[in-house]
Amino acid sequence: MSAIIEVTGVTKTFGKVTAVDDASFTVEENRIYGLLGRNGAGKTTLMQLITGQDFVTSGDIRVFGQSPVENASVLQRISFIKESQKYPEDFKVKHVFRSAPWFFADWDAAFAEQLIEEFRLPLDRRIKKLSRGQLSSIGVIVGLASRAPLTFFDEPYLGLDAVARQLFYDRLLEDYAEHPRTVVLSTHLIDEVSNLLEHVLVIDRGRIIIDEDAESLRGSASTIVGTRAAVDEFVGARPVLHRDAIGGLASVTVAGLDAAGRSAAKAAGLELVPVSLQQLVIQKTNTTEQEFEASA
Amino acid sequence: MSIALDTAPHAPAGAFGRIWSVVKLNLANPWTAIILPWIILGVIFVANVAIWLIIDRAVGDAGDRADAVDGFSYSGAAMYIFVYMMVVAVQTVNLTFPFAQGYGVTRRDFYLGTSLTFVLLAAMYSVGLTILAAIEEATGGWGLDGRMFTAIYFGDGAWYERLWIYFTAFLFFFFVGAVAAAIFVRWKANGIIAFFIGVGLLLIGLAALFTYTGTWPQFGAFFATAGWLGSYTWSLVVTVLAAIAGFFVLRRATPKS
Numbered sequence: 001m002s003a004i005i006e007v008t009g010v011t012k013t014f015g016k017v018t019a020v021d022d023a024s025f026t027v028e029e030n031r032i033y034g035l036l037g038r039n040g041a042g043k044t045t046l047m048q049l050i051t052g053q054d055f056v057t058s059g060d061i062r063v064f065g066q067s068p069v070e071n072a073s074v075l076q077r078i079s080f081i082k083e084s085q086k087y088p089e090d091f092k093v094k095h096v097f098r099s100a101p102w103f104f105a106d107w108d109a110a111f112a113e114q115l116i117e118e119f120r121l122p123l124d125r126r127i128k129k130l131s132r133g134q135l136s137s138i139g140v141i142v143g144l145a146s147r148a149p150l151t152f153f154d155e156p157y158l159g160l161d162a163v164a165r166q167l168f169y170d171r172l173l174e175d176y177a178e179h180p181r182t183v184v185l186s187t188h189l190i191d192e193v194s195n196l197l198e199h200v201l202v203i204d205r206g207r208i209i210i211d212e213d214a215e216s217l218r219g220s221a222s223t224i225v226g227t228r229a230a231v232d233e234f235v236g237a238r239p240v241l242h243r244d245a246i247g248g249l250a251s252v253t254v255a256g257l258d259a260a261g262r263s264a265a266k267a268a269g270l271e272l273v274p275v276s277l278q279q280l281v282i283q284k285t286n287t288t289e290q291e292f293e294a295s296a
Numbered sequence: 297m298s299i300a301l302d303t304a305p306h307a308p309a310g311a312f313g314r315i316w317s318v319v320k321l322n323l324a325n326p327w328t329a330i331i332l333p334w335i336i337l338g339v340i341f342v343a344n345v346a347i348w349l350i351i352d353r354a355v356g357d358a359g360d361r362a363d364a365v366d367g368f369s370y371s372g373a374a375m376y377i378f379v380y381m382m383v384v385a386v387q388t389v390n391l392t393f394p395f396a397q398g399y400g401v402t403r404r405d406f407y408l409g410t411s412l413t414f415v416l417l418a419a420m421y422s423v424g425l426t427i428l429a430a431i432e433e434a435t436g437g438w439g440l441d442g443r444m445f446t447a448i449y450f451g452d453g454a455w456y457e458r459l460w461i462y463f464t465a466f467l468f469f470f471f472v473g474a475v476a477a478a479i480f481v482r483w484k485a486n487g488i489i490a491f492f493i494g495v496g497l498l499l500i501g502l503a504a505l506f507t508y509t510g511t512w513p514q515f516g517a518f519f520a521t522a523g524w525l526g527s528y529t530w531s532l533v534v535t536v537l538a539a540i541a542g543f544f545v546l547r548r549a550t551p552k553s
Contacts, residue, residue, distance in 0.1 A: 053397050054550045070547070072314060075400035086394040086551065088321075089387045090328040099324045102317040103399035105309070148400075 003062075004029045004150055004182050005050055010059030012045055012206075019045040021206035022059070027182060027199075032172075034197035034214070035186040036281055042206040043186045044082065047152055051080045063150065079104065079148035081139035083155040087127040094123040096138055104146035111175070112145035118167055132159030140168050144175055153185045157192050169196060194277035204285045214277070221280055222257040226250065226270035234268050241283040253283060314401070318409020319416070321396060322388055329384050329417060333377055334424075341444060344373050348442035361441075368443040374450075377421065378469045385414065385473030389542075390481055394551035407543050410474070418466035425450075426459040451524035464528045468535045475542035482549035 005027035012020040020042045027033055037043050048054040049061055052068035052075055061068060068074045087096070097116065101107040116123065119137040130138070136158045143151050157165055173196070176183065185193055200217050202210035210217065221241055224231055231250040238261075242253040253275055257265070265272055309317060323329060348368070355361045388410055396406045429445035437443055446452075451461050479487045506512045519527050 048550065051397075051400070052402070055548065070402045070404055072311075072402050072405060075402055076309070076314075078400045079398075080400070081398045085398055086391050088325070088392040088395055090325045091395075092325065095324045099321050100399070102320055103401065142398075 002029050003027065004064060006060075006062040007046075007050070008060045008062075010046075010049060010061060011057050012042075012049060012054065013057045018206050020049065020203075023203070023206070023208045024059075025201060025208055025211045027184065029182055030180040031198045032176065032183045032185065032196055033199045033201060034190075034193055035184055035201050035203065036188070036190050037203040038188055038285070041188075041203045043188075043203055044084075044154065045206075046203060047080060047082075047154065047184070047186060051075065051078055051152070053080075076103075076105070077149045078152070079143050079146040079150070080152040081142050081154065083136075083139070083158060085135075085139065091127045092123070093121055093125055093127065093130070093134075093138065096127070096142065097123070100142055100146060104148055106147040106179075108145050108147060112141055115141040115144060115171065118171075119164055133161060133164065134159075136160050137164065144171055147175075147179050147181065150182045151184070153183065155187050155189075156185065157187060157189050165192060172196065190278040190281055191276060197277075200277070200281075202281050202285065210281070210284055217280065218275070218277065221253050221255050221275045221283075222262070223251055223253045223273040223275050223279075224265055224270050225273055226268070230268055230270055234265055234270055242279075253279070311405075314405045315409040315412060318396060318401060318406055319413045321399075321401075322392060322410060322413040328387075329413075330420075333380055333421075336380070337374070337377055340373050340376065344371070344442060344444050345438060345440070348438070348440040352440050365437075365441045365443075368437070368441060369446075369448045371444050371447040373444045374425065374447060377425075378465055381417065381421070381466055382469040382473035384417075385470045386477040386480075388413075389474050389477035389546070393481060393546070393549075397551065403547050403549070404543075407546050411471075411539060414467070414470035414474070418463055418470060421466055422459050422462035425462045426455055429458055430455055449524070451528075453525055457525050461524060461528045464531055464535070468531045468538075471535050471538040471542060475538040475545065478542045478545040478549060481551055482545050484552065 003026040005025075007026070008024050010020055010023045011018065023042075023046065035043050035046065045054065049056055050063060050068060052063075052070060055069065063074050064077060066074050068078075093116075097112055100112070101109060119134075119141060121134060121137050121141070125134075127135070127138075136156060137160065140153065140156050140160075143153050143156070156168055160168065172183070185196065187193055194214075197214045200210055200212055200214050201208060212220070223242075224234060226234075226249070228245060228248050228250040231252050235252050235254060238257075239255040240252055241255055244251040251273075257272075262272060351364050355364055392410075393403075393406055397403075401409075425445055429450065432438060432443065432445050437446075446458075450458050476488065476491065479491050483490070506515050522530060
C-alpha cells in the first residue's frame with residue numbers, strides 16, 4: 001500500500017481562527033475514506049489545502065509524493081467539486097459536462113450520460129436555477145465520471161432524495177470495483193455513508209481526533225443493555241464512553257470489549273447492541289446527538 | 297452494459313494543452329462573450345440608424361447638416377462593447393476561476409489561458425469593428441453621414457491604425473477588469489476599496505504634480521504629439537502592468553465560498 005496523501009503537522013489559521021490544527025495523517029491508495037465532522041470542523045479547509053486551493057500556515061502536504069500547490073501534474077489527477085462550488089455566470093448544466101472531459105484524462109462520457117439520465121438532471125437548465133439536490137448531483141456525476149485517481153466528494157448527499165442517495169451509493173461501489181481509485185467522502189451525515197467507508201478520519205475543531213480503519217472502529221466499542229445493577233456490575237472499571245439510564249434499566253457504551261468480555265456479558269444476561277458509526281463519532285467528539293444533528 | 301475496455305490512463309495534457317483547455321472553458325458557453333455582444337451591438341446600430349434617419353429628414357439647411365454630422369463624430373455608441381468586455385473579464389476571474397480550480401487547473405494555467413482568451417476576443421472584435429468601420433467609410437456613413445465605428449475616438453488614420461486602436465482598447469479593458477477582479481477574489485471588498493483609493497490617490501497625486509510644476513501644457517502636448525494612435529499605444533503600459541499584477545495577485549488567491 002502506498003500513501004497518496006501525506007499530511008504532516010498541518011495548521012491553517014484565518015486571523016485568530018484556527019481552521020486546521022496540527023493535523024497529521026496519510027491516505028492510502030485505492031481505498032474509500034470518510035472525512036467526518038460537524039459543520040465548521042475544518043473539513044472543507046482541509047480538502048482545499050490538499051488540493052492546492054489554499055495555502056498551509058505551517059506543516060507539509062504531499063499528494064502523489066509532491067506538493068499540490070500550483071502543481072499541474074498532481075492537480076490533473078484530482079477531482080474536487082466542492083459543496084459550495086461556484087460556476088461560471090452563464091453556465092447551464094450541459095456546459096459542465098461539455099467542459100469536464102477537457103480536464104480529466106479518464107473522463108467516461110457514456111458513464112456521465114447514463115448518470116445524468118439516472119439522476120434526472122435537466123441539461124438545459126442554468127446552474128443558478130438548480131435545486132440543492134441537483135447541484136449535489138452535478139458534483140456526484142463529475143466525481144464519478146472523471147475517474148480521477150484521487151476523487152473528493154464534498155457533502156454528496158446534501159439535498160438528494162432517497163432514490164438518488166441509493167443511486168450514488170450503488171454507482172460509486174460498482175465503479176470503484178471496476179476502476180479502483182482513492183475516494184475521500186466528506187460529510188456530516190455519517191450514518192448515510194458509514195457502509196461505504198473503509199477508513200474513517202474525524203475532524204473536530206480543526207484537530208484529527210479519529211484516524212482508524214472503519215471495521216476496527218466499529219468494533220472498538222459496544223453498548224451493553226440490561227438492568228442497572230447488572231450493567232454496573234459488568235462495566236466495573238471498563239472505560240465508559242456513554243451512559244443512559246431509564247428507571248431500572250441502563251445502557252452503557254464501553255470501549256474495547258474483547259471476545260471474553262462479550263461472552264461474560266452474555267453470561268450475565270446482558271444484551272449487546274452494535275454501536276453505529278454516528279453514535280461512536282458523537283461519543284468520541286463528546287457532543288450530544290441533538291447538537292450533532294442540529295449542525296446538519 | 298457496454299464497458300470500454302480502455303482502462304489505461306490517458307496521457308495527461310501538456311502545458312499548452314492545459315492552457316488551451318482553459319480557453320475552451322472560458323468559451324464553453326459562447327453566448328456571453330461572443331454572441332450576445334454582437335446582438336447588442338446590432339440593436340444599438342439599428343437605433344443609431346433610426347436617429348440618423350430622423351435627423352437626416354429634419355435638417356434641410358446645409359450649415360445645420362454640417363453641425364449634425366460633426367456631432368455624429370462624437371458618437372459613444374460603440375463604447376458599450378468595451379465596458380461589456382470589462383464585465384466579461386471580471387466574471388471570468390471571479391467565477392470561472394474557482395470553477396476551474398475544481399477541475400484541477402493551476403492558477404498559472406488559468407491565468408495564461410484566460411489571458412489568451414482575452415487576446416483572441418480582442419482580436420475578433422477589433423477585426424469585426426474594423427470591417428464595420430471600413431463599410432461605414434465606404435458607404436458615406438451608411439448613406440446618412442452616420443458615424444458609429446469611425447467615431448472620433450477611434451482615430452482618423454488608415455484601417456490598420458484603427459484596427460490597432462480597437463485592439464489596444466480591448467486589451468486595456470480586459471486586463472484592467474481582470475486585475476480588479478483578481479484583487480476582489482484575493483482580498484474581497486476591502487481589497488477593491490483599497491485598490492480604488494490607491495488609484496484615486498495616484499491620479500490626484502499626478503494632477504497635483506502637473507499643477508504645481510505647471511506642466512499641464514506639456515501633459516496635453518504629449519498626447520497631442522502622440523495622436524490617437526500613439527496615445528492608445530501608450531495605454532499598453534497600463535495594460536501590461538495590469539496583466540502582470542493580475543498574475544501575481546491571483547497566484548496566491550483562494551476563492552472564498
